[in-house]
Amino acid sequence: MTSLKRSHEADPLASNISSKVYVRSTRSGKVQKIVREVYLRTDIPCSSKLCKACLERAPRNAAGQIQPFVLSDKPAGTKAVPQGHYLVPDTNALLNAMDLFEQGSSFYDVINLQTVLEELRNRSLPLYNRLVGLTKSEDKRFYVFYNDFRLETYVNREPNESVNDRNDRAVRLAVKWYGDHLARTMANKVPAIVMLSDDQDNLRKARAQGLHASTLAGYVEGLEDGEKLLDMIAESQSQGGFQKPSQMLYPEYYTMSKMMTGVKAGLMHQGIFNVSPYNYLEGSIKVPAFPKPLLVLDRESINRAVDGDVVVVELLPRDKWKEPSTQIIEEDTITRNENADAEERDDFVSDKERKALQEEVKKTQKASSESQLQPTAKVVGVIKRNWRQYVGHIDPSSASKSSTQGRKQDSVFLIPMDKKIPKIRLRTRQVSELLGKRLLVTIDTWDRDSRHPVGHFVRSLGELETKGAETEALLLEWDVQYRPFPKTVLDCLPKEGHDWKVPASTDDPGWRDREDLRELLICSIDPPGCQDIDDALHARKLPNGNYEVGVHIADVSHFVKPANAMDAEASIRGTTVYLVDKRIDMLPMILGTDLCSLKPYVERFAFSVIWEVNKNADIVDVRFTKSVIKSREAFSYEQAQLRIDDKAQQDDLTNGMRMLLKLSKKLKKKRMEAGALSLSSPEVKVQMESESSDPIDVKTKELLDTNSLVEEFMLFANVSVAAKIYEAFPQTAILRRHAAPPKTNFDELSNQLRVKKGLELRTDSSKALADSLDQCVEPQEPFFNTLVRIMATRCMMSAEYFCSGTQAYPGFRHYGLASEIYTHFTSPIRRYADLLAHRQLAAAIGYEAVHPSVRSRGRLEAVCKNINVRHRNAQMAGRASIAYYVGQALKGKVAEEDAFVMKIFSNGFVVLVPRFGIEGLIRLRDLAEPEPDSEFDAESYTLTTKGSRAVNVELFQKVKVRVRDEKDERTGKRGVRMELIGA
Numbered sequence: 001m002t003s004l005k006r007s008h009e010a011d012p013l014a015s016n017i018s019s020k021v022y023v024r025s026t027r028s029g030k031v032q033k034i035v036r037e038v039y040l041r042t043d044i045p046c047s048s049k050l051c052k053a054c055l056e057r058a059p060r061n062a063a064g065q066i067q068p069f070v071l072s073d074k075p076a077g078t079k080a081v082p083q084g085h086y087l088v089p090d091t092n093a094l095l096n097a098m099d100l101f102e103q104g105s106s107f108y109d110v111i112n113l114q115t116v117l118e119e120l121r122n123r124s125l126p127l128y129n130r131l132v133g134l135t136k137s138e139d140k141r142f143y144v145f146y147n148d149f150r151l152e153t154y155v156n157r158e159p160n161e162s163v164n165d166r167n168d169r170a171v172r173l174a175v176k177w178y179g180d181h182l183a184r185t186m187a188n189k190v191p192a193i194v195m196l197s198d199d200q201d202n203l204r205k206a207r208a209q210g211l212h213a214s215t216l217a218g219y220v221e222g223l224e225d226g227e228k229l230l231d232m233i234a235e236s237q238s239q240g241g242f243q244k245p246s247q248m249l250y251p252e253y254y255t256m257s258k259m260m261t262g263v264k265a266g267l268m269h270q271g272i273f274n275v276s277p278y279n280y281l282e283g284s285i286k287v288p289a290f291p292k293p294l295l296v297l298d299r300e301s302i303n304r305a306v307d308g309d310v311v312v313v314e315l316l317p318r319d320k321w322k323e324p325s326t327q328i329i330e331e332d333t334i335t336r337n338e339n340a341d342a343e344e345r346d347d348f349v350s351d352k353e354r355k356a357l358q359e360e361v362k363k364t365q366k367a368s369s370e371s372q373l374q375p376t377a378k379v380v381g382v383i384k385r386n387w388r389q390y391v392g393h394i395d396p397s398s399a400s401k402s403s404t405q406g407r408k409q410d411s412v413f414l415i416p417m418d419k420k421i422p423k424i425r426l427r428t429r430q431v432s433e434l435l436g437k438r439l440l441v442t443i444d445t446w447d448r449d450s451r452h453p454v455g456h457f458v459r460s461l462g463e464l465e466t467k468g469a470e471t472e473a474l475l476l477e478w479d480v481q482y483r484p485f486p487k488t489v490l491d492c493l494p495k496e497g498h499d500w501k502v503p504a505s506t507d508d509p510g511w512r513d514r515e516d517l518r519e520l521l522i523c524s525i526d527p528p529g530c531q532d533i534d535d536a537l538h539a540r541k542l543p544n545g546n547y548e549v550g551v552h553i554a555d556v557s558h559f560v561k562p563a564n565a566m567d568a569e570a571s572i573r574g575t576t577v578y579l580v581d582k583r584i585d586m587l588p589m590i591l592g593t594d595l596c597s598l599k600p601y602v603e604r605f606a607f608s609v610i611w612e613v614n615k616n617a618d619i620v621d622v623r624f625t626k627s628v629i630k631s632r633e634a635f636s637y638e639q640a641q642l643r644i645d646d647k648a649q650q651d652d653l654t655n656g657m658r659m660l661l662k663l664s665k666k667l668k669k670k671r672m673e674a675g676a677l678s679l680s681s682p683e684v685k686v687q688m689e690s691e692s693s694d695p696i697d698v699k700t701k702e703l704l705d706t707n708s709l710v711e712e713f714m715l716f717a718n719v720s721v722a723a724k725i726y727e728a729f730p731q732t733a734i735l736r737r738h739a740a741p742p743k744t745n746f747d748e749l750s751n752q753l754r755v756k757k758g759l760e761l762r763t764d765s766s767k768a769l770a771d772s773l774d775q776c777v778e779p780q781e782p783f784f785n786t787l788v789r790i791m792a793t794r795c796m797m798s799a800e801y802f803c804s805g806t807q808a809y810p811g812f813r814h815y816g817l818a819s820e821i822y823t824h825f826t827s828p829i830r831r832y833a834d835l836l837a838h839r840q841l842a843a844a845i846g847y848e849a850v851h852p853s854v855r856s857r858g859r860l861e862a863v864c865k866n867i868n869v870r871h872r873n874a875q876m877a878g879r880a881s882i883a884y885y886v887g888q889a890l891k892g893k894v895a896e897e898d899a900f901v902m903k904i905f906s907n908g909f910v911v912l913v914p915r916f917g918i919e920g921l922i923r924l925r926d927l928a929e930p931e932p933d934s935e936f937d938a939e940s941y942t943l944t945t946k947g948s949r950a951v952n953v954e955l956f957q958k959v960k961v962r963v964r965d966e967k968d969e970r971t972g973k974r975g976v977r978m979e980l981i982g983a
């Protein structure tokens with residue numbers, strides 16, 4: 001930290017200097033005292049449009065302008081303060097109810113004190129970022145007042161005064177100052193300054209000083225739509241919580257120091273808690289000390305951990321180790337009809353849950369063999385909660401009759417869309433309005449005496465099953481940033497807008513160091529209707545018999561400069577998200593679909609990779625250059641394929657594509673020989689009726705040679721660029737790796753293939769795996785191989801972006817592509833990683849200076865962490881969107897389809913329907929009424945039923961199912977229901 005110390009004597013403002021003492025602990029654990037001198041000022045404005053005095057004194061910039069004032073001259077009034085008011089929240093008010101401040105009907109003209117902002121940042125970075133977002137919004141009128149820098153509002157900490165008390169005092173002083181200061185404006189109506197706090201002591205002191213002070217609940221009650229807003233206050237803060245039982249239901253968490261000691265000694269383990277998608281009473285965590293994940297079974301051992309939390313667990317003795325569950329246990333079914341108001345003392349583990357678990361034990365005891373046992377553990381503490389906002393709907397069976405009528409506050413259960421998240425208890429006054437709606441809620445607390453976590457209502461997204469509500473729901477569930485781009489971002493776009501053109505004169509600075517490739521016969525090949533064209537290609541024969549091949553990528557880094565508002569926004573979004581009927585862009589549309597897009601017939605800036613390759617597609621030479629190109633045609637995969645196959649077409653462009661196709665096959669062969677995997681995920685396409693955008697059919701995507709052509713050359717370019725930027729920036733190159741999966745990941749699948757099909761899966765290298773996957777065929781059943789590949793894909797690690805300095809070279813390897821180095825370069829319009837790679841490549845070839853942001857390892861690591869999450873979320877959102885539309889396409893129809901059994905439980909099984917790319921659960925109780933008797937053989941993966949219905953279901957078996965949409969009477973939610981017709 002740099003010293004701000006100057007000589008006191010020489011400074012005329014010396015009397016205004018106060019010192020601020022910071023105490024911080026260093027990494028080595030020592031405590032450092034840092035003294036900073038603060039120059040107190042009298043020109044920091046109140047920013048009220050009523051105040052002339054501040055307008056005259058406020059600091060001006062070089063152009064003589066002052067920051068526009070924020071707070072309204074006609075602020076809204078309430079019952080308590082009809083003359084109008086400004087709000088001053090303390091830190092706890094913001095911590096407890098940020099959602100309130102964000103909603104649109106009230107909470108305008110808010111003064112955010114520097115003291116509060118700093119405290120908030122220390123307590124919760126996500127909430128701090130949301131508040132900063134609010135201060136940037138023009139309509140909310142949130143002003144940041146630097147009270148610690150203004151002479152009259154600065155507060156020195158008294159001896160023996162706690163930091164907390166000092167900060168509370170600072171808030172009260174600022175409230176008082178604002179009141180006195182605005183009184184001096186002699187305005188017609190002087191707004192009241194209302195302090196918001198839930199701290200009783202602070203409130204009492206404020207009132208004693210004659211200030212307007214209110215609790216959140218008290219303030220909200222005085223607003224017009226107060227009743228609704230009350231739901232948005234965290235339960236623990238509002239008056240009258242739940243009836244508390246005297247008994248604690250869950251074990252107490254260990255202290256932090258006890259956990260730290262335990263982890264160090266190897267007696268406890270820290271990791272991320274994951275809940276099984278099939279059984280809400282089974283969680284697992286991966287820890288370095290064990291090859292297999294530790295299992296956490298039952299409510300008490302899970303001990304209030306929620307999916308995604310960072311927890312510490314303690315191992316259970318060996319005689320309690322178990323096999324993973326072979327049973328489907330759904331919270332929804334087991335805990336149906338629970339009363340949300342009554343606290344369950346005696347039936348903490350309800351009878352139904354106990355029974356479900358006992359059946360489980362009986363069944364596994366039979367089949368257990370020592371090698372299949374997994375260590376079990378219990379949660380003893382939570383290091384970091386990973387709670388976010390959740391989307392769900394109210395369980396109507398939890399709403400009492402009276403609550404659907406009156407305006408009385410009631411407890412209800414919210415069933416989250418994400419099955420891994422437990423039911424959340426809410427208190428609300430508007431049950432009748434909220435039933436049947438998609439809702440956004442947060443979790444506030446989960447105390448030892450509460451069976452379920454407690455949360456509060458944030459807002460309604462609309463009626464269940466409507467397109468708008470369901471789309472917004474999945475964007476929120478996967479944390480996709482879908483708000484329109486703010487003005488600050490749009491201000492970074494070229495002033496010419498859609499009229500922007502490549503400058504006509506090659507003397508223009510835009511042409512500096514660019515190669516003129518406009519004469520090349522370049523074309524693009526994409527899915528039909530693609531508007532954001534990232535890449536285009538060309539090939540031509542050279543006089544020496546070799547080929548020149550070019551991959552030309554949209555020059556996005558020409559338009560998006562490092563560290564400006566547009567770059568910052570793109571780095572947060574990380575990727576464009578593709579839903580069935582909608583695209584949520586990473587960059588403003590004008591760039592993605594026009595100025596950067598390598599559209600046909602117009603000149604565009606590009607970043608080109610140009611190789612000379614021989615007939616065998618070996619690289620003779622490669623170079624990288626910024627360029628200007630003019631694409632001759634934008635083909636769809638199908639169009640390009642037709643053109644290549646049509647022998648009558650002998651023009652140079654078509655022949656160029658034929659060369660590309662031939663070379664791409666050589667590249668692919670080489671990759672496959674090196675051990676690249678060809679993996680599968682069921683890819684389906686929803687056909688929409690163009691006018692109504694209602695789904696009409698679902699088709700499995702067909703892959704043509706031209707798909708593979710484009711893919712091979714993009715991989716080729718990415719590998720060449722990766723090597724180049726790594727050479728230039730050994731510590732900070734942004735690369736993509738795919739770790740080899742631990743051998744144990746394949747244990748189950750290997751065993752299944754051996755037992756059921758007599759096939760051997762070899763996993764010692766990607767080459768061995770690729771070859772053995774090729775052997776997994778059934779002559780009569782071509783889909784079997786795809787099924788195995790889909791299942792194998794799920795055993796893999798996920799690929800990730802990283803910064804080259806964080807790994808040793810062997811760790812760079814991309815297992816799936818069998819490439820020793822790899823990056824993403826070819827889609828800068830829709831992936832932020834590619835934009836960074838462009839900047840690094842531009843610096844590596846000396847086109848431009850290295851910007852600090854692409855050289856700072858710390859910053860790049862943070863960016864990688866974010867884009868890894870965004871990338872995964874975008875995939876999940878895309879899949880969820882397909883699942884929703886498949887359901888819609890099936891509406892009112894019944895289809896009989898082939899399906900394959902991909903997982904077997906003791907009380908049901910999971911099938912995959914290739915035609916729709918969807919998986920469905922068929923439970924024993926779905927087979928017949930009453931539920932048939934069954935026998936489950938875990939060793940041979942067989943489920944046999946008799947009695948009310950006799951079937952024999954085995955893993956990998958092909959079955960016939962009836963697929964239809966179903967509206968769940970209880971939740972009003974539409975889903976896909978599968979029935980077994982024949983096994």
Ligand SMILES: [Zn+2]
Nearest residue numbers: 046047051054
């Ligand atoms: Zn003022």
